[in-house]
Amino acid sequence: MVPVLTTFAAETAEAATTAASNTPVMAKAIMLAVALGTAAFGLAWVGANYMKALGRNPEAGKAASQIIIIAAMIEVTALLAFLLGAFLLS
Numbered sequence: 519m520v521p522v523l524t525t526f527a528a529e530t531a532e533a534a535t536t537a538a539s540n541t542p543v544m545a546k547a548i549m550l551a552v553a554l555g556t557a558a559f560g561l562a563w564v565g566a567n568y569m570k571a572l573g574r575n576p577e578a579g580k581a582a583s584q585i586i587i588i589a590a591m592i593e594v595t596a597l598l599a600f601l602l603g604a605f606l607l608s
Contacts, residue, residue: 543607544588546603546606547603547607547608549603550600550603550606553596553599553600553603554600554603555600557592557595557596557599558596559593560592561589561593564585564589567583567588568581568585578594
């Protein structure tokens, strides 16, 4: 029984060491997920509000070029966040 407990204690200590060494990687991954998630939410919000405006006022179709520029800015922000996260994780 004692060798089993000794082995279990050694495995637990090793797992704790591994978890402690992976904490910065997990923090960076969570940062990346939050950045990309908020960019996706922002893009969906812009698209939904544009569709609402287009439904209320058909003449709002003239604003399509501005909406495309705003969507492109959100996508660039998401791309930069992804590249920064990939750089930090490497």
